[in-house]
Amino acid sequence: MLTIRNYVKAKSLEEAYELNQMKTNRILGGMMWLRMMHLNVGTAIDLCDLGLNTIEETDDEIILGAMVTLRQLELSACLNTYTHGAVADAVRDIVGVQFRNTATLGGSIFGRYGFSDVLTVFLALDTEVELFKAGRVPLAEFAAMKKDRDLLVRLIVKKKPLQAAYLSMRGSRTDFPILTCGVSRIDGVYRASIGARPGPAVVVEDETGLLAGEITEESAAAFGEYVAETIRTGTNLRGSAAYRKHLTKVLTARGVLEAAAQ
Amino acid sequence: MEIKIKLNGRQVAASVEPDMLLIDFLRKQGCVSVKCGCETTNCGLCTVLMDEVPVLSCAVLAARADGHSIFTLEGLREEASEFVGFIADQGADQCGFCNPGFVMNTIALLRENPDPTDDEIRAYLAGNLCRCSGYDGQLRGIRTFLESRRGKA
Numbered sequence: 001m002l003t004i005r006n007y008v009k010a011k012s013l014e015e016a017y018e019l020n021q022m023k024t025n026r027i028l029g030g031m032m033w034l035r036m037m038h039l040n041v042g043t044a045i046d047l048c049d050l051g052l053n054t055i056e057e058t059d060d061e062i063i064l065g066a067m068v069t070l071r072q073l074e075l076s077a078c079l080n081t082y083t084h085g086a087v088a089d090a091v092r093d094i095v096g097v098q099f100r101n102t103a104t105l106g107g108s109i110f111g112r113y114g115f116s117d118v119l120t121v122f123l124a125l126d127t128e129v130e131l132f133k134a135g136r137v138p139l140a141e142f143a144a145m146k147k148d149r150d151l152l153v154r155l156i157v158k159k160k161p162l163q164a165a166y167l168s169m170r171g172s173r174t175d176f177p178i179l180t181c182g183v184s185r186i187d188g189v190y191r192a193s194i195g196a197r198p199g200p201a202v203v204v205e206d207e208t209g210l211l212a213g214e215i216t217e218e219s220a221a222a223f224g225e226y227v228a229e230t231i232r233t234g235t236n237l238r239g240s241a242a243y244r245k246h247l248t249k250v251l252t253a254r255g256v257l258e259a260a261a262q
Numbered sequence: 263m264e265i266k267i268k269l270n271g272r273q274v275a276a277s278v279e280p281d282m283l284l285i286d287f288l289r290k291q292g293c294v295s296v297k298c299g300c301e302t303t304n305c306g307l308c309t310v311l312m313d314e315v316p317v318l319s320c321a322v323l324a325a326r327a328d329g330h331s332i333f334t335l336e337g338l339r340e341e342a343s344e345f346v347g348f349i350a351d352q353g354a355d356q357c358g359f360c361n362p363g364f365v366m367n368t369i370a371l372l373r374e375n376p377d378p379t380d381d382e383i384r385a386y387l388a389g390n391l392c393r394c395s396g397y398d399g400q401l402r403g404i405r406t407f408l409e410s411r412r413g414k415a
Contacts, residue, residue, distance in 0.1 A: 004281035007325040094391010098309050098316045174388050
């Protein structure tokens, strides 16, 4: 059970950062995952009054506040026009509308959860995180960093010309994914992000140029094969390592064909 | 800590513990339609409208709801009465435990999208679990309600 001794709606990022330096204190995010933990929290730090719940579009970036909800991601016209609906596809099967109305982007990304559809789809894009102290860091770098007590403030998506698709495999529609897969083509290079391996999502680029020529079912399958060979998969209750390798091949190839048709 | 919530249109002030969940606060205020069915933030039984938006009250701190408007089924009986009969007529309510959460989220659906397709209904209500039915009765009920409303218009 989660117990909380003090609750603070932070008045500034500085205040939130300072409070968060104490090991017993916690940023709340949407509190969806946190509430299921057995944890004694000294001060729960709520970022809900800091105006971080907006999605802004500039000429070359889409800037997303850490408190943007998964439902906002799903309904955002600018984000889904840019990503050909990949972001909406990534979040629409996460539990239910009510859950997505409070689960936050920042909580999903900061947690670097293995099962995260959200981390997977943003890794397929050219994304940076803005940390309060460390500043802007590429998302792939952040995903591999050890969790520290910095504050995730925003996510920034670079609006480079993009083709993108998102697929996942689930036992039933709103369950945790068995495998997640984002595919994109940015600056002429294809990449796949694979999550729920069951570890957190990792990115594989088409470094050997398998997709440099024409995109056919064969070349898409060859890239799927390459991605499956490159990543490490594991076994848990939801699926075996071998099954996940197989899903990686199939979902990546499908994603490539979907993105190429855009 | 002291909080003020507009509950079903009425201002309520109360003293709460920092870790009190909104669901427990609401039940203490007599809104016992709000129930906890799963403990894993999954079943949709505890759905309430916070500033018009459906949320799981089991995953919101009462403290965070300070200054916001909350509606539970107790405050929305009239709006619910428009369609619940159609669902009951399909025999969709069996044990009835999931019903309040289901009704609350259907209200949210119909406010956001007054004429949803079957797929839109399924997608919106996917976070409301019912362990008696196969959801088909509820879907038929909502569809019949929409058809009857269209007929009247």
